[in-house]
Amino acid sequence: MQFDEETLSRLAAIGWRVDAPLPDGTDPAWRAARVVVQHRNGYVLNDGSDEFPAQPAPRFLRRRAAPEDRPAVGDFVLVDAATPAVIHAVLPRRTTLARAAAGERYARQIIATNIDTAFVLMGLDGDFNPRRIERYLLLLAGSGVRPVIVLTKADFLADAAMHAEIAALRAQIPQEVELHAMNVKRAPMVAPLLRHLQRGDTAVLLGSSGAGKSTLTNTLLGHARQATGAVREHDSRGRHTTTYRALITLPSGGCLIDTPGMRELKLTGEEDLAEASFDDVEALALECRFGDCAHGAEPGCAVRAALESGALDPARWDSYRKLRGELGVANESLAAQLERKAGAKVQTRALGKRLVDKYGRR
Structure with missing residues (x-):
């Protein structure tokens, strides 16, 4: 069975x-x-003509149901004609963007699905932090989602200072990653983003509170739909004016998913440092004399030589080491979780067999 032309x-x-x-x-x-x-108590769906409320089928709510198997913003689903409609199936996802949920217990949290582009927003004010850009690029690496960095509040810096900030960031990220600096309140300045928002395209907005995600959404829409707010003076961070993820259709024909600001951006354990913005650091490590070089006092360490010569920025090296360590912890948590799930399945099968042996099949 396939969809008809209509x-x-x-x-x-x-x-x-x-x-x-x-x-x-x-x-x-x-x-x-x-x-x-x-929402916590249900979903809102769009069938291409109308929006309507829906509830997930009971199987999605079972305790043993994996959170990543439940419907998420961006999913295409199949629903019945009930009121409210009931979601019976989630259609295969072409891309999935996820992070590890906040807290000590490992859980994978889906940000959005079936997206093509992620606009990573960061203000050119007190919120500017290249290290956070590196974290976003690592989260996106391997997901199939194209990153586009949007530096907002370009009017906050003098031209010379702004160009210096942008040049430093440009030198640290892969050349194929698109980068723009703009005032997102002005429609002519956001026009370059429209090529990623044509019919059939879906983009998601990522960034901290106060970075300008809701302002950009309103500019692309041509009217004020999303609430916006002022930022704090001491750190240029904002309050959560967007409190839930929402997919919005744009006049350009594309779809845009606005998200709440992320206080914590934890890795899932599935990211690849080499595919993110650290391919140069990974390549340096391969030039070390010893394959198990710890990049400390070992002779022939290419990383230490690059640090001493100034070819490798110490702050960038510290960021790489921190992310590599965090990725290792996340990998261990993910492996432990998969092992627990496998053990639980074996125990469930064993219990089922004992019950059948004792009482027979019913």
């Missing part, structure tokens, strides 16, 4: 790209829609 035309308006076969067991009466808002 359905495909409607879904294309909300970012559908792939005409793939529907899952086995699909009820012909079900219709397709996209998750545009996720």
